[in-house]
Structures are given as structure tokens and as C-alpha cells.
Amino acid sequence: xxxxxxxxxxxxxxxxxxxxxxxxxxxxxxxxxxxxxxxxxxxxxxxxxxxxxxxxxxxxxxxxxxxxxxxxxxxxxxxxxxxxxxxxxxxxxxxxxxxxxxxxxxxxxxxxxxxxxxxxxxxxxxxxxxxxxxxxxxxxxxxxxxxxxxxxxxxxxxxxxxxxxxxxxxxxxxxxxxxxxxxxxxxxxxxxxxxxxxxxxxxxxxxxxxxxxxxxxxxxxxxxxxxxxxxxxxxxxxxxxxxxxxxxxxxxxxxxxxxxxxxxxxxxxxxxxxxxxxxx
Numbered sequence: 254x255x256x257x258x259x260x261x262x263x264x265x266x267x268x269x270x271x272x273x274x275x276x277x278x279x280x281x282x283x284x285x286x287x288x289x290x291x292x293x294x295x296x297x298x299x300x301x302x303x304x305x306x307x308x309x310x311x312x313x314x315x316x317x318x319x320x321x322x323x324x325x326x327x328x329x330x331x332x333x334x335x336x337x338x339x340x341x342x343x344x345x346x347x348x349x350x351x352x353x354x355x356x357x358x359x360x361x362x363x364x365x366x367x368x369x370x371x372x373x374x375x376x377x378x379x380x381x382x383x384x385x386x387x388x389x390x391x392x393x394x395x396x397x398x399x400x401x402x403x404x405x406x407x408x409x410x411x412x413x414x415x416x417x418x419x420x421x422x423x424x425x426x427x428x429x430x431x432x433x434x435x436x437x438x439x440x441x442x443x444x445x446x447x448x449x450x451x452x453x454x455x456x457x458x459x460x461x462x463x464x465x466x467x468x469x470x471x472x473x474x475x476x477x478x479x480x481x482x483x484x485x486x487x488x489x490x491x492x493x494x495x496x497x498x499x500x501x502x503x504x505x506x507x508x509x510x511x512x513x514x515x516x517x518x519x520x521x522x523x524x525x526x527x528x529x530x531x532x533x
Contacts, residue, residue, distance in 0.1 A: 254303055254362075262291070262298040263433075263440045271428035272299060278426060281367075281385055281407035283417075286430030289475025292410040295430075296366035299408065306363045308405075310352035316373045318380030321351040322390050322399075344394050353384060357401040364406045371411040378421035386424050433476060435462065445480055452493030457483050460496065460505050464512075469520055474511040482510040 256272040258264035275282035284292045300307035310321055326347040334341045356365040370378060384390045385407060389400035409425065411417065433441065435458055442454055465473045485507045504521055505511065512518050
């Protein structure tokens with residue numbers, strides 16, 4: 254069982270090596286990188302490439318580790334007992350299975366995505382240490398152990414917003430997705446927009462990387478934002494020559510696809526104004 258990338262996802266050699274190493278070691282793959290570099294999409298592509306079901310657990314700031322295992326709805330049970338409902342006699346009626354439980358009880362191998370783990374409280378990774386290591390947990394309300402029938406392929410993503418505990422990191426195979434270089438991003442564009450004008454892609458990526466390398470930029474545009482921008486350029490039928498002509502303007506055409514806050518817009522406007530002043 255090996256991942257070699259797909260026709261719709263350009264995966265660098267070091268990324269495919271990391272995925273296959275995690276599969277061989279049967280350890281979670283922790284993938285870090287800038288937002289928009291394809292971390293979440295990686296799990297979908299791995300599942301599709303290997304022909305496995307995908308179970309997705311999208312973590313929020315309010316998410317607790319226990320929710321990934323199960324939740325006991327004591328309030329509903331109390332209400333049902335007051336109404337004389339016979340369901341109260343079986344506590345299992347009030348146990349809601351979490352995403353880890355779903356993955357553990359699956360009859361075959363699955364891919365489990367734990368997306369953006371760094372959004373949750375700092376204790377969240379620690380609370381999942383034993384469950385991800387042993388692939389089992391105890392349900393106290395029913396006094397049963399839930400153990401993985403077949404170990405799932407676990408892919409965990411992080412935007413690096415918080416440092417993760419060392420004990421958690423030791424249990425993972427780690428990979429950092431670097432921002433793609435120009436030739437790789439050209440391949441990604443070609444996958445999404447086959448047959449696109451070569452001169453448009455070249456000029457668009459030149460401007461895109463100039464923006465990313467601007468000192469003082471608060472939020473650098475990501476791969477997904479580059480794709481959105483190029484899609485807009487194509488839909489407006491802008492060619493490379495027109496884009497070159499716009500390069501001297503304060504802001505790139507359709508800059509709202511690339512720049513996501515007013516500080517960065519003002520920064521580029523100031524730099525363009527200073528450049529014009531020096532050229533006089």
C-alpha cells in the first residue's frame with residue numbers, strides 16, 4: 254500500500270516518502286505548513302489514491318478531545334426518564350460515537366483526518382496521546398473497550414499557530430510542506446487549468462512571487478489564492494502582455510484574490526508610490 258500522488262494533486266517526492274513512511278510505521282502523519290498549501294487535500298488524495306474511505310474530524314477552538322471518542326448525553330437521558338421513556342434503561346442509547354470511534358470500528362482500513370489540530374486548546378493533543386498510540390479507549394458509561402479492528406491511516410494537519418507538546422510529537426511522523434517553488438506551482442496550475450496560456454501563467458506567477466517576497470507583508474498569499482487569482486485572470490480573458498502592462502500599477506489586477514487585509518494593500522500602494530518618486 255503506497256501513495257505515489259494523483260493526477261489531480263502534485264506531491265513532491267519528500268511528501269510521498271513521508272506518507273509512505275507513516276503508513277509503514279503505523280504512526281500518525283503530522284503535516285505542517287502555511288495555510289493553503291494542500292494539507293487537508295492531502296488526506297483526501299491519499300484516501301482516493303489507495304481506494305480507502307475518508308473520515309474527517311475538523312477541529313475548532315471549542316473542540317475537546319473527548320468528542321473524538323464519544324459523548325454521553327446525560328441531559329437527554331434525564332429528560333427521557335422524566336417522560337417515562339423505556340430507552341433510559343440502556344445507556345448505549347445516549348452514547349454518541351466520535352470520529353475516532355468510527356475509524357476504530359471500521360471493518361476495513363480507513364484514512365482518518367484530524368484537521369487543524371493547533372486550533373484547539375493546548376491540552377487537546379495530550380488528551381489523545383494514548384488513544385492514538387494504542388488505538389483503543391475505554392467507555393466508562395458502558396464499561397467497554399473500543400479497539401481498532403484495523404489500524405487507520407491517521408493524517409493530522411497543523412498551521413503552526415501553536416507549539417504542539419513533545420510527547421505528542423514523539424508519536425508522530427512529521428513532515429513540513431514547503432511553499433512550492435515556481436516550477437512546482439506551474440505544474441499545480443497546469444493540473445487545475447490544463448491548456449492555459451503559458452505566457453499568462455509565467456507573468457502571473459512572476460507577480461505572485463514578487464508579492465510574496467515583499468518585506469513587511471502581514472499575510473503572504475497561498476497556493477490556493479494563487480489558483481483563485483489565475484482563475485479570475487482566465488475568466489476575464491487577460492493575457493500575459495496585459496498583465497505585464499499592469500505590473501507598474503500600485504496593485505495587481507483583481508488583487509482581492511491575493512491580498513486579504515488592508516495593511517497589505519496599503520503597504521503595496523506605499524511601495525509603488527515610493528518607487529515612482531525615485532524614478533522621477
